[in-house]
Amino acid sequence: MRPLYVKNIQKILRGELVNGSVDWHVKHAIYYDRHDLIHPNTLIFVNKSDLINWRLIDNKGPSLVISDKPTSELKQVLSNTTVIKVKNVLQAYWTFVEYYRGLFQIPVVALTGTCGKTTTKEMIKHILTQDWNVQASISSKNEPRQTLPYLTGIDETTEAAVFELGLGNSGNILYQCMNYKPTIGIITNIGVHHLDGCNNLEGYIKAKSEIVEGLSNKGTLIINADDENTKKIRLQNFKGKIIRFGIQEQSDIKASNSQFIKNGMKFQLHLSNKTYTVFVPGYGEHQVYNALAAIAAVIEMGIPIDKAIARLKTFKHMPRHLEFSTGIGESTIIDDTWTNNPTSVEAALKVLDTIGKDKKVILVLGDINRLGNFEKKYHREIGTMIAKRNVHMLITIGKKAEEIAIQAKKEGTNAEVHIFENVKGIIDIVKPILDADTILLIKGPMSSRSMIEFAKNLKEN
Template sequence: MARITGGTLVRGEPERVLQSVNPGYWQSICHNQLFLVNRLVSWNKQMEALKNNPPAAIILPNELPLPPLPTRVAVIRVPRASSAVWRLALWNWKQMKVPVIGITGSTGKSTTTTMVDAILKQTHRVVRTHGNLNTFFYLPTYLLRLSPADDILLLEMGMSSLHNIARQCQVVRPHVGVVTNVGEAHVGSLGGLDQVVRAKQEMIDGVRPGGILFLNADCSRSQQLSTRHFQGTICKFGIDQPADIQGEELQYTKEGMRFYARVEGRRLPFRIPLFGEHNVSNALAAIGVVRSLGVPFPAIQRGLARMRPLHMRFQVIQGRQRRTLINDAWNASPSAMQEGLSVLKKIAGNQPAIAVLGDMHELGQYSRFAHTQIGKQAASLNLDGLITFGSQAKAIASAAIANGLDSRQVTHFTNRRALIRFLSQAPENAILYFKASRKLHFERIVQRLT
């Protein structure tokens, strides 16, 4: 370990065997691990965790003092902790020969990743992305987790800037690549929709020669992606437009969606415990991915039916007074909010449909237009209630009224407590849909109503 990380063993037995590497997660230290001190986390928290549960060894940057740990804990000194992590991750990656699946997209990449994982884990050992830790910065975490027993590396590839996906692909070179769609997410930070297209193009350019690429036939901006130089197989999934994996006869049920998929000359039924056509699109992408790995159709049907919905992604919760709360507040982009409102209206039926919408961030100059478009859609759906919160979301309320939604059905709030009091008086049996950017923490509002 000292040699691989470019460090010096200053204490400990050189022949001691280590069973795993902990890249700085102080909450989950094990006695047989090599723990890498994380410079981005509180030193005091790490010291307390190391004292309470000493690992087998630690990697310590030269500038930090040697902590008062038992002498049995080996110590490797390194010039830079970040370099040590990457050197060790790349060394481990070179020992592995596993297929890599890379999934990106403005919306749906987490859900698609979860669907693929739910199918594969029935018969494979999968190392996959967790939460929103999906940028180049976190890639070493997953490379370090790989062991000879693992079969597949499943990566959700997000990006905080241009070249982020490209840098991930330069390291792992996916065998299978997916672009779920190209939308407005991060348009503000990237500087325009053309830059979003450029960012997603990095996945196409990053798939290894001879690989397989899955693209959304229904997404107009995905048509701007260039496949001219792609050296592999291109497969399209879609519902409205002709595709290699075609979704048909979509049906809303109490448990989620039922649909047929026409794939490889066969027409097969599937069901998912999620609502919305956009989630059927995600499922079609997942079907294509796992079929490219040889997974039989019965296993795909079981995996999709049994998948567990992601936390705060159209999560259906029983609220007080027989109200249904839909927590879709993990994050928000215009296309995702539009999809959510359409689903709300479809599943509400005769029950009151109430949308609780907050600011959508990272839209830059596109922000005013995007919030106004959401207001127009709310008016066209004739929602029973539209509640908005936040300085930018006020444009949603104004646009809804301007486009014909009864002003008595629209309320804007700037105070969270007042908003919660108002929502607690919502009609019994109502369906309340919550959507906003992550920084607004709408999940706390949902918790107060359950």
């Protein structure tokens, strides 16, 4: 964060000093959450309804509290805490955000999508960091509460920023865009997820489309030309630049002749009547889409395409994203326990269509969460996809995933099917058949520590 004098913050927010000194610098900023309060010199926005641990705030001091709580309560603070009372803390927050974001005229990329956003973000960061100092969101930590710390992570040395936008409920993406004010927005794809927070697929698509409004009719929007749900977003009133990437449809940046080669994908990239050969680490057509989106973004930011392609070769494939390892009995274990939704399951099955040819294929699939009233529908659709494929064994873990097994059997799968409540006992079934001719995919929710640990146990030390 660019250090800010407390006296200047007081002036910007037009607040009243209730306690403490204004003659020191703030170096961090958060909306009050005791888990995020880890640094001294932190600005903390406190809502009227928040239950505050004043001693914790003081122990992490010097701290600056901005709040609209009653003055009588704000005077309960201890000596290491400065308090500025404002009329409305929400208005004060947006005043501060507007001021701080306005200090920096740099390219800011914001990404959303059902799948691929973390990988695409990391690709962009990887390409840029050899030339620029880049501020970026960490891993898949994209919750709205992270927004202010990420924004204030920009300082006078930052030359570009790349932020992943989390979607738990409608309104989340617009909120994050109002903070970041992105100059480039990316939608990797729109599948099915978080239907419990968006009511249905239409609501989910609408929530994803908030990034268009977040660009404020300026800047550049980069979208997947092949994605059917992305095509449903209304773009008639968007006045900024639109770049489309794809494989099947007419696109501004297009891939063809995708091939599975050792450790990744090789393809031809077509841009401005020129053709380039690209290699990207990681298997699957979805990885080609991620690479196209990343290359489109960095070119828009001024990186020459030859340089972008060369740097993409050295991108380190992300752990637990269709991560290939040698496992028990020289088997191939594919650990895809990073996230779980119908779109990512389909992408993984498509990879197996190629990599799993002439192999014994074992699927270990866990529950897909946050599908709301459509839980059974989408689990059953996965069962249908599996029934059409040559699968040796299907193992489901959890009550929701049980629907996958039931539907696969109903549609005549040739797979040996097992239904489990948890991972206990699964190793006894798979271990005897794990050999060099076997490929096992394990896919479950990020929240399932037991499935993550089970995947580790399947791999050789």
